[in-house]
Amino acid sequence: MIIEKERAELENKREFISKKEPLVSRENRKTVGHPIVENPRMTCRNVNVYYGDKHAIHDVTLDIGRNEVIAMIGPSGCGKSTFLRCLNRMNDTIDFCRITGAISLDGKNIYDKDVDVVPLRAQVGMVFQKPNPFPKSIYDNVAYGPKIHGLVQNRVETDEIVETSLKKAGLWEEVKDRLNQPGTSLSGGQQQRLCIARTIAVGPEVILMDEPCSALDPIATARIEDLIDELKENFSIAIVTHSMQQASRVSQRTAYFHLGDLIEVGSTDQVFLNPLHQLTEDYVTGRFG
Amino acid sequence: MKGKKIFAGLGVAAALTFGAITFNSNAIADSARDYISVVGSSTVYPFATVVAEQFGKTAGFKTPKIESTGTGGGMKLFCGGVGVQHPDIANASRRMKKSECEMCDKNGVKDILEVKIGYDGIVLGASKKSSAMNITRKELFLALAANVPEPGGAESVVPNPYKTWKDINPSLPANKIEVLGPPPTSGTRDAFVELVMEVGGSEFAWIKALEKADKDKFKSICHTIREDGAYIEAGENDNLIVQKLDANPSAFGIFGFSFLDQNGDKIQGTPVEGVVPTFEAIADGKYSVSRPLYFYVKKAHVDVIPGMKEYLKEFASEKAWGEDGYLSEKGLIPMPDDERKSFSKDVQTLKNLSCGDL
Amino acid sequence: MSETNIDIVKQGLEKRYGAEKRFRIYGVCAIAASLIFLAFLFISIGTNAYTAFQQTFIRLSVYFDPEILGDTTNKESLASANFPAVVKQSLLKMFPEVQSRSEKKQLTSLISSGASYYVRDMFIENPALVGETVQVWLPADDDVDMLIKGHVERGVEEGERRLNNNQLGWIEKLEKDGNIEKRFNKIFFTTGDSREPELAGIFGAVSGSFFTMIVTLLFSFPIGVAAAIYLEEFAKKNRWTDIIEVNINNLAAVPSIVFGLLGLAVFLNFFGMPRSAPLVGGLVMTLMTLPVIIIASRAALKSVPPSIREAALGVGASQMQMVFHHVLPLALPGMLTGAIIGMARALGETAPLLMIGMVAFIVDVPSGFTDPATALPVQIFLWADSPERGFLEKTSAAIMVLLTFLIAMNALAVILRKKFEKRW
Incomplete structure (x- = not known):
């Protein structure tokens, strides 16, 4: 198997990396661990991102598996959010952003010329750092996506999809009597769950979450984390987080980014308990970052 | 979704209006205008408007539209051509120039009727609170020209040295020279320059000789008004001058007779060469600083625009421009009887103006 | 060490509070001065005007x-x-x-x-x-x-x-x-112009201004908003859009008489539209108001938080759906405010109207977009120049009417903004 071979190569590299030496050299920042999985939902190969002259992401290779939660951690400015936003081409809106390499969804490179971003973003949904419901009613917030994509034909279907999405997002019981109130009237945690409901209403395959709990209190955070755990039954989820505890609670795999490099990928337990790379160890043990 | 609706609504509305407008303007260009369009002098404006209003209320036609564009601007529009988009009548506070007549001719406006409507006096007014002082045009020239003949008597000009009226003539009071008047764009200013400054300057024999010998030099001496603060440009608004005179009794103001007529309780007319500007003195020609007012009619429009003949008739009627007519109430100085009769006949026969006569 | 530090801080405190106090006094003075000017304006016009009613x-x-x-x-x-x-x-x-x-x-x-x-x-x-x-x-x-x-x-x-x-x-x-x-004085509010002060009314001018403003609104708002949306949301940022932007900003500062000359050349001489018509007046005002609306609309679009755009794009809205479903409704109050302020400026203009023949004596109250008409500020100008004493108070009264309209329009802008403003 190719994957086995790649893994073996990466394992070998570890031998060259001394835990004692200073790790500024780029040579020492090659990815270690298991970036490749079998039967992935999304694959990223040699992805580089440039903001104008700035080289923001260096040569990242990473897979996102099916029905798994992959957490991306790392110190501020390490490029994890930038990388996440490449996965549904949100960076397209930035004029001077340039991306090389290949990112594929179900085997199809999403940066190919014939790929339309509109259906892509329906397949790869996104939840943002700050809850950003539309300034519309709760109902309209959830119904908006299905409506523009033509997934619903009439009120009955819309009602149904709104209800199931809100139920999946664990918000139904709290809002079912006030669907016509503005989404912005909800609390922060509820708003974020509304945003999740809005995203899953379109029926995506992958959900990208960009620090979804950083603006929330611990109780709301716990609810979202439970929700993420439930959602992985149906979706692949990539979550960027500042909180290592959160990463360890919700994710199966963890990717550690450092200054634009993907340093280490592995099962969450392995990355936190037995990191292969000195930089990862420094970060997860709190010596750095 | 709401935004889209609003936007679409506005878009449709704009499209509809534009459609309606293109349609409308075509319709208008094709069809005849049903009101008389008058342009021209702001001095004639107050008189022409009274006639227009009277005409509109009694004759059963729409009230003519009167634009105050200034004489020169009015002539330009008037001579633009024949057709409903061009005005029918041009008011003028001076006679049409030969060049203007030729421009008309070139653009196909060949038959023009000239009507003199009466006279307007230009008044040097002062506050009622000041004592009247008699003045001559020569003194006015010396007070207001930028450059005046050298006081020693040599035939050359020096920048105006006079600060007070007494400097010019010892019999005048020792008040600072301070005259409020219209800016160069005004017809009143043109008339003042022509009727006062040129005449006053010509009192000096050598300047008078220049008029023939070196017209440019003559103009530069007589037409240039001093800019050292003695002459204050008060804008086109004659009402403003009246108000300022009331506040400053030692100042004088230059404006049309109708403003003196309407504000007799606040300001007095200064006698020029011993003649007080009164209605009678201007009417019989004793008061020298007065000018005739005209209007010009495009004869090609007389039978096209409804009401043209009736408007002319109203203007040339005794109840309008006669001795006791309503125009005299507004400050127009009527022409003598025989002149009125003659122009009234011109109106009836639509006498043609020939450019050669100008 | 810490004691000396706190002493230094305390010594400086007085100076710092003093500066703040002085600045507050300057501010209060500035507001008082502008209020005094305003009060002076209203009182001087009001005392002249009230007798005209x-x-x-x-x-x-x-x-x-x-x-x-x-x-x-x-x-x-x-x-x-x-x-x-x-x-x-x-x-x-x-x-x-x-x-x-x-x-x-x-x-x-x-x-x-x-x-x-x-x-x-x-x-x-x-x-x-x-x-x-x-x-x-x-x-x-x-x-x-x-x-x-x-x-x-x-x-x-x-x-x-x-x-x-x-x-x-x-x-x-x-x-x-x-x-x-x-x-x-019912006459003043129901009739058109007259050369007799006792018969002169403001209604003709108000109607003329109304028709002019309707045309201005119908043209300048959709065109201005569409231009702003395109420039802000769709156009690539390159040298051409930079040039256009600079030109729009320049146009906003061009003296209004220039637009009058442009209107004369384009609408009257080229398209052959009728002189003195509110239609042409409105089109000229449109030219004048457009830059203001475009600038205000772009500012309003810019002020819509990026999170809303991301949210829309994140669920798969196209660029156009994002703009029209989410950004535009949020920017609309700001755009309306800009439009109303631009319109208010247009309402007070006379200079461009001079060129297209709207500075005229018009007795009949206009009943359509192509009837000869004048406008409120023109009426003020014409009355101010009339010799009859009676027009003095009419002039002030007309200014009052104009100010009332301006205040009403600005109040409308505030109300619209309050009503449609959405919190996020």
Whole structure:
């Protein structure tokens, strides 16, 4: 198997990396661990991102598996959010952003010329750092996506999809009597769950979450984390987080980014308990970052 | 979704209006205008408007539209051509120039009727609170020209040295020279320059000789008004001058007779060469600083625009421009009887103006 | 060490608070100064204007004399029947002692020359009045009006007054009998321009301004908003869009007369549209208002938080859906504010209108977009330049009307913003 071979190569590299030496050299920042999985939902190969002259992401290779939660951690400015936003081409809106390499969804490179971003973003949904419901009613917030994509034909279907999405997002019981109130009237945690409901209403395959709990209190955070755990039954989820505890609670795999490099990928337990790379160890043990 | 609706609504509305407008303007260009369009002098404006209003209320036609564009601007529009988009009548506070007549001719406006409507006096007014002082045009020239003949008597000009009226003539009071008047764009200013400054300057024999010998030099001496603060440009608004005179009794103001007529309780007319500007003195020609007012009619429009003949008739009627007519109430100085009769006949026969006569 | 530090801090405190206090005083002074200027403006205009909202009327017993009116069955001839004689006769009857021709003329000049039109309209409405006597309040001449309102001194010498001693005597008698009084000036609000101050009204100018503004709104708002959306949301940022942006900013600062010249050249001379029409006025104002609306709309679009855009894009909205479903509704209040402020500026403009013939004497109230019309500020300008004393107060009153409209429009902008502003 190719994957086995790649893994073996990466394992070998570890031998060259001394835990004692200073790790500024780029040579020492090659990815270690298991970036490749079998039967992935999304694959990223040699992805580089440039903001104008700035080289923001260096040569990242990473897979996102099916029905798994992959957490991306790392110190501020390490490029994890930038990388996440490449996965549904949100960076397209930035004029001077340039991306090389290949990112594929179900085997199809999403940066190919014939790929339309509109259906892509329906397949790869996104939840943002700050809850950003539309300034519309709760109902309209959830119904908006299905409506523009033509997934619903009439009120009955819309009602149904709104209800199931809100139920999946664990918000139904709290809002079912006030669907016509503005989404912005909800609390922060509820708003974020509304945003999740809005995203899953379109029926995506992958959900990208960009620090979804950083603006929330611990109780709301716990609810979202439970929700993420439930959602992985149906979706692949990539979550960027500042909180290592959160990463360890919700994710199966963890990717550690450092200054634009993907340093280490592995099962969450392995990355936190037995990191292969000195930089990862420094970060997860709190010596750095 | 709401935004889209609003936007679409506005878009449709704009499209509809534009459609309606293109349609409308075509319709208008094709069809005849049903009101008389008058342009021209702001001095004639107050008189022409009274006639227009009277005409509109009694004759059963729409009230003519009167634009105050200034004489020169009015002539330009008037001579633009024949057709409903061009005005029918041009008011003028001076006679049409030969060049203007030729421009008309070139653009196909060949038959023009000239009507003199009466006279307007230009008044040097002062506050009622000041004592009247008699003045001559020569003194006015010396007070207001930028450059005046050298006081020693040599035939050359020096920048105006006079600060007070007494400097010019010892019999005048020792008040600072301070005259409020219209800016160069005004017809009143043109008339003042022509009727006062040129005449006053010509009192000096050598300047008078220049008029023939070196017209440019003559103009530069007589037409240039001093800019050292003695002459204050008060804008086109004659009402403003009246108000300022009331506040400053030692100042004088230059404006049309109708403003003196309407504000007799606040300001007095200064006698020029011993003649007080009164209605009678201007009417019989004793008061020298007065000018005739005209209007010009495009004869090609007389039978096209409804009401043209009736408007002319109203203007040339005794109840309008006669001795006791309503125009005299507004400050127009009527022409003598025989002149009125003659122009009234011109109106009836639509006498043609020939450019050669100008 | 820490003690000395806190001492230094304390020493500086006084200075810091002093600076703050001074700045607050400057601020209060600035506000007070602008308020004083405003108050001065309103008071000076208001004191001149308030008398214009009243008008002196004289009560006459009008006898519809069948002999003077002639055939009253024919509506055509009725319009030109001798109603002035009817009015004059009624007035003369009140003063039987007036006999000489010149005295009669002086007496009848006390009543407005327009009074006969009111009597005529009254009669045409109800022809059954023939042979009847009716008590009617008719507008007095502007000279009488000025005297009653106290704008003219009664004390000055006879020759310097526009009313002579005889006329003063008659007016005093009318006053004593209660036949002369000041009433609300309905004429001012319902008629077009006139050369007689007592008959002049603001309604013609208000209608002209209304039609002009409608055209301006219909064109400038959709075009301005569409241009702003395209430039802000769709256009690539390159040299061309930079040039366009600089030009739009420059256009916003171009003197308005330039737009008048442009309108003259394009709309009148090239498209052959009618002179003096609100349609053309509105189009010229559109040219003038467009840059303002575009700039305001772009600012409004920029102020929509990026999170909303991301949210829309994140669920798969296209660029256009994002703009029209989410960004535009949020930016609309700001755009409306910009549009209304631009319109308010256009409402106060005269210079461009001069070029396209809207500075004109127009009596008939315009009833459409192509009727000759004038506008409010033009009316103010024309009245300010009229010699009759009566127009002084009309000018101020017209300024009041204009200011009222401007305040109303700005208030509308505030209300719209408050109403449609969404929190996020």
